[in-house]
Amino acid sequence: MGKVAIIGVGQSTFTRAYPGSVRELAFEGFRDAMKDAQISTKDIGASVICSAPEYDKQRSPAGVFAEYLGLNPQPTFYVETLCSSSSMGLRLAYSLISSGLHDVVAVIGFQKMSEISSAESQERMGRGADIQWESPFGTMMPAYYAMYARAHMAKYGTTPEDLALIRVKAGTYGELNEKAAYRKGVTLEMFANPEDRMASPVASPLRTGDCCANADGSSCIIVANEEKAKSFCKKPVWVKGLGAASTAVNLAGRDLFTGLTVAQQAGEQAYKMAGIGPKDIDVAEVHDCFTIAEMMAYENLGFAKPGEGKDLIRSKETYKEGSIPVNVDGGLLSKGHPIGATGGSQVRTVVLQLRGEAGAIQVKNPEFGLVHNIGGVGLYGNVTILGR
Amino acid sequence: MGKKDTDVRFSKFGTVSFTATTKVNDFIGSLEQGKVMGTRCKGCGMVFFPPRADCYKCLSSDMEWFEVSGKGKLVSYSKLEYAPVGFDKDLPYSIALLDYGTYKVFGRIASDVPEAEIKVGMEMKTVVNTLSNNQLNYVFQKA
Numbered sequence: 001m002g003k004v005a006i007i008g009v010g011q012s013t014f015t016r017a018y019p020g021s022v023r024e025l026a027f028e029g030f031r032d033a034m035k036d037a038q039i040s041t042k043d044i045g046a047s048v049i050c051s052a053p054e055y056d057k058q059r060s061p062a063g064v065f066a067e068y069l070g071l072n073p074q075p076t077f078y079v080e081t082l083c084s085s086s087s088m089g090l091r092l093a094y095s096l097i098s099s100g101l102h103d104v105v106a107v108i109g110f111q112k113m114s115e116i117s118s119a120e121s122q123e124r125m126g127r128g129a130d131i132q133w134e135s136p137f138g139t140m141m142p143a144y145y146a147m148y149a150r151a152h153m154a155k156y157g158t159t160p161e162d163l164a165l166i167r168v169k170a171g172t173y174g175e176l177n178e179k180a181a182y183r184k185g186v187t188l189e190m191f192a193n194p195e196d197r198m199a200s201p202v203a204s205p206l207r208t209g210d211c212c213a214n215a216d217g218s219s220c221i222i223v224a225n226e227e228k229a230k231s232f233c234k235k236p237v238w239v240k241g242l243g244a245a246s247t248a249v250n251l252a253g254r255d256l257f258t259g260l261t262v263a264q265q266a267g268e269q270a271y272k273m274a275g276i277g278p279k280d281i282d283v284a285e286v287h288d289c290f291t292i293a294e295m296m297a298y299e300n301l302g303f304a305k306p307g308e309g310k311d312l313i314r315s316k317e318t319y320k321e322g323s324i325p326v327n328v329d330g331g332l333l334s335k336g337h338p339i340g341a342t343g344g345s346q347v348r349t350v351v352l353q354l355r356g357e358a359g360a361i362q363v364k365n366p367e368f369g370l371v372h373n374i375g376g377v378g379l380y381g382n383v384t385i386l387g388r
Numbered sequence: 389m390g391k392k393d394t395d396v397r398f399s400k401f402g403t404v405s406f407t408a409t410t411k412v413n414d415f416i417g418s419l420e421q422g423k424v425m426g427t428r429c430k431g432c433g434m435v436f437f438p439p440r441a442d443c444y445k446c447l448s449s450d451m452e453w454f455e456v457s458g459k460g461k462l463v464s465y466s467k468l469e470y471a472p473v474g475f476d477k478d479l480p481y482s483i484a485l486l487d488y489g490t491y492k493v494f495g496r497i498a499s500d501v502p503e504a505e506i507k508v509g510m511e512m513k514t515v516v517n518t519l520s521n522n523q524l525n526y527v528f529q530k531a
């Protein structure tokens with residue numbers, strides 16, 4: 001089986017309210033990736049369209065997008081695993097290529113969340129969990145993750161300030177990312193000031209500053225087999241390892257509440273396939289939909305032992321100059337989280353890092369990068385390891 | 389014939405129910421009698437909460453009901469200050485998970501339990517609750 005490479009990456013600017021339709025939004029990420037890859041639409045054998053449903057009105061977006069992006073008559077279809085949809089799209093593209101069905105596949109993620117209110121969007125996200133047995137209690141994503149935060153604090157002594165440190169780091173790099181929706185710095189003083197928006201309670205113990213915000217955005221990853229990658233691309237980035245897992249939707253069906261089993265399992269699979277371990281990772285993008293999610297990712301991916309994630313952030317080891325730089329593009333906390341586009345944006349950051357093209361956030365000479373992308377409340381987990 | 393005969397009791401569950409018809413609609417009948425029930429597979433003995441009509445382990449659909457009783461330990465909780473659309477009148481409320489050993493129960497903490505008295509690991513019990521809109525759910529009280 002030949003190798004599979006990423007030969008083009010792109011994303012739209014993530015924004016609070018995109019002034020256009022979903023197909024136009026998708027075009028922004030696609031154009032960015034096509035310019036990066038310097039190929040034509042005829043070179044693409046299939047497209048995979050990724051998002052979570054019910055935010056905009058378009059049913060079956062794949063057909064509409066394929067036409068608008070000039071990808072007819074090639075096959076196109078839709079992939080959905082909530083917030084990890086575009087990482088799952090990349091996994092699918094890998095299999096389409098390594099099976100020999102296609103030489104080049106475009107993975108396009110998008111979400112336009114601004115068409116509905118924040119409370120409606122919480123209801124949609126809540127219904128990404130168990131609608132029969134949990135949603136009738138009034139659940140929403142921040143509250144589920146807050147339950148993990150509470151359990152982590154009770155078991156390991158993690159504090160709200162430790163979580164705030166993760167938001168402060170995100171703000172540091174969000175300021176540098178011109179594609180991010182939130183480019184203002186964040187300080188611990190903001191969390192300490194009850195009058196500040198950052199400190200306002202959402203779902204205890206999580207506060208507004210612990211939560212990423214909804215955004216509109218699109219991303220695109222162009223994936224190719226070894227032969228095409230070498231002919232099209234001077235700096236192909238290779239897919240070295242892939243992992244994916246699922247677990248019980250209802251929290252009543254789970255046993256671990258201080259971490260996500262899907263991240264542990266997807267991570268183990270990806271490390272094994274790549275033949276490396278956590279210490280070999282030079283830069284990582286993790287799914288920080290909430291500060292606690294990044295803390296658990298440190299531990300679930302083996303960057304820290306269980307309960308010691310707080311030591312990593314306290315000692316700034318996950319900053320750009322640290323031993324394991326994490327989310328040095330500002331993460332979801334600064335970029336915003338346009339659900340279906342998020343995984344592709346994470347992949348884009350790691351690809352630019354491995355090419356040495358990450359500009360102000362470039363880490364020193366990375367060889368391996370990791371993407372951790374979670375769907376729902378640890379319902380779906382994807383870990384992807386990329387290398388030069 | 390048709391729609392008139394459809395058993396839609398499950399639309400009574402929770403502040404807003406998103407499911408009307410399920411094979412475990414008798415769960416609602418039990419709630420109305422003050423009991424919170426799970427199911428046990430008669431084929432292999434697997435215990436399910438929330439109740440299921442079908443056993444994934446032995447593929448049997450021959451189930452018996454059991455009552456959620458005694459004390460569970462509070463695994464975690466979160467108090468919401470902001471609610472999804474349809475739930476704002478309930479605010480503030482806390483969602484929580486109780487561990488009974490062989491099964492766990494996801495629900496809400498009773499609104500009369502002061503937050504200062506809630507501790508991870510504390511013992512609680514599950515009781516039926518009638519909501520202000522006359523819907524039914526269950527909540528956790530101090531044991």
Ligand SMILES: [Zn+2]
Pocket residue numbers: 429430431432433434443444445446447448
């Ligand atoms: Zn059975």
